[in-house]
Amino acid sequence: MTFESLGLRPELCRALDGLGFTTPTPIQAEAIPAALAGHDLLAGAQTGTGKTAAFGLPLLQKLSTGERSRNPRALILAPTRELAQQVHDNLRDYARHLPLKLAVVYGGVSMVSQANALRRGVDIVIACPGRLIDHLQQRNVDLREIELLVLDEADRMLDIGFLPAIRRILGQLPKARQTLLFSATFDKAIREIAREALREPREIQVTPPNVVAATVTHRVHPVTATQKREVLLKLLSTHYQDQTLVFAKTKHGSDRLARQITAAGIRAEAIHGNKSQNARLRALGEFKRGEVRVLVATDIAARGLDIPALPRVINYELPMVPEDYVHRIGRTGRAGCTGEAISLVAKDEARLLRQVQRILKDPLEVRGLDGFPPDWSFRDGNDLGDDRLAGQTPVRRPPGAPRRDGHGHGQRRDGGRPQAHAGPPRRPSGTGTERRAGGSDERRQAGAGRGLRGGDSRRR
Template sequence: MNFQSLGLAPELVRALADVGYTTPTPIQAQAIPLALAGHDLMGGAQTGTGKTAAFALPLLHRLAEAGPQRGPRKPRALVLTPTRELAVQVNDSLRTYGKHLRMNTATVYGGAGMQPQIEALRRGVDVLVACPGRLLDHLQQRTVDLSQVEILVLDEADRMLDMGFLPAIRRVLSALPRKRQTMLFSATFEESIKKLALDFLTNPQQVQVTPQNATAASVSHVVHPVDTSRKRELLIEILSKRHQDQILVFGRTKHGCNRLAEQLEKSGISAVAIHGNKSQGQRLKALRDFKSGQARVMVATDVAARGLDIPLLPLVINFDLPMVAEDYVHRIGRTGRAGASGEAISLVAQDESGLLRAIQRVLKADITVVEVEGYTPTKTLRMGNDSPARGRPAGNRPPARREGAAPRGRRPHAGTGERHAHAGPKGHGPRGGGERRQGTTDSAR
């Protein structure tokens, strides 16, 4: 199957060929024909599966097929995203795919001046990509007219609900025509998402291409037990051994990420921090420095867990485990993309044992535990059912082993080996994704 066989306009197929995309991913192969037929759509897809193109391509095709607007250009398609980073990336994708079409796109999001956005809207826009909070500002100031919107996309709908955007979404939708096509994309289809779909979609078709809360099969997972006070020391040792790799490190707080990046710099490791307190310009610069190799390490809150376009990232390190187990999947989705191999290392202190158990329940698999010589924690990491992560194991849980040492021999009642959590298909076409902002909903506007 190729993109031409899906019935897309020749201009879109040519644009895809220009960037080397010929074979649709599973979500694209299933969603695009349904969207082209005009159906409302619920698309279930993890980050890295190509979901951005799954809605962007049929959206552009349908607008091109309808022809140019008469009179002032008002948005005919609206894409709502939870964060400014995702809005920028979706807009970039739309421009890439639609470069042979005469389409104007624009983004509106918080953290940037209103006036340039107002001027872009006045010049005329076919496709508008927006964060709900800032879009409400424009609606209240009457600087945007959504009365001509034919297609609505809710991207990363689960994240928008998590961030408290539902009231804003309802207010935005009240400004849209009732007759429209609506596409909703989400990593999960929890009850809140199903209720949202019932409220906003009409007889939607549903496509789900990856198991919920699954990580790529090409990613290996490992936990290093370590005292909290020695995490930074262990991180620096790991980074010093991986001096040729670009590495994404996840922290829990904005202040902690800033401090950690500064400490890495003092240790001679080039690092940048990215989180919700950074201005849009600072965040874009940090991302550019990281992608160009000027900074080898990016320390991030969960703002970077979805949607940041970092191709072929070999390693993700959880300096702190996420407070919500499902966010582990989104963090790890930054590596092992497009079939490439990847690694996920988590530095876990004893007081994070409960978080680790929750992550294993989400993954439905154990994660390999490896003690690094010289960093044995003072308190045993407990993995569940009162089973320690080292010493005599209980049930079928494998014992921990020291890094670089041969696995321990089998003991009576010991586990039969170490297991890795993995799942998910490998795609071949253009990739897409989303991300979660750290902080309040207002900071995401």
């Protein structure tokens, strides 16, 4: 199968050939013909499957014909700044032989240049919902001529709390439009927004939810909490001397870890919600060029990062939401390349690892490290309770013995998410535009899953 056989214009095929793309991915092979035929789509696709081209190519082809207008004819909504910028850059490359104008709008930067671009006239707007609302309020953009709407990573937008903003934007769009919704999951919340936004959609699911790339190798190192930094520095200095993306839970923790790695002689940068957009783009660019060897990121800041042939991801701390593990390691093993997912797991994270294991289903390799004996093992009272962990056997409880995995002490029996609001409230962080545009990663993470109840519509 070729892109020509999918019905794409020669100008698009020539651009793809110049980029080295010759064979469509499964999601592209299914989505492009359906979108070109004018159908609304409810498409399930993980990161790294080529979904940007799956919606971007038919969008560009449809806009390359018809009457031009100063008002945008296509709108793409994305959950994060990085993803919005990435989509913009990809579409710009695909449209290099077409006379189409694009604009990207998101928070954290001045609105002036964005407003000027919108007022000069564009064909396609790629936007984060919060900043787009700002431009609508200031009458910088008119959405009444939108012919095609794309909701990219819709599940993440709802997790962040953008549902009210999305509904407000939908109210500004014409009813007679084509809508393409892409999501990693098709849960109840996604089905509800699909009923509101889509008309008789074609449903495409190329991979089951929470499936990770088969090219990624998973490894768990049990360590003590006090060993983590030393273990990470040893791994980076003696084992992994190429590009590595490290995940930490908090903004301040990311900054601190990046400083500690740099102090050990390994250049590192951090990206998170308190960094300006220019600082985040600079750090990402240096990482892609190899000038920075280690990038430390929070979950939200790393969403949508496209780093070609990234060899590995290290979970310095496990995510509070197990599905975020899938999104994290989706940064590696992309486009058929191999990758590694390394997790440093302390005793108090055993429950989180058990939840990750439930959604992955395949065995996780557990390997101790020489010189770093942990103060716990998966065979003690905090074992994972899953005998598919490679080389591990769970403890069998005597009849009637109480469980020690947290059941009855606040954890749900169905393996549900830990209560994100536990602990003392965090003070707001960031100032000016940054605070209005998004606030802290931690507070936004705490809003996960609450979109249908109003959620947190603070802007990104």
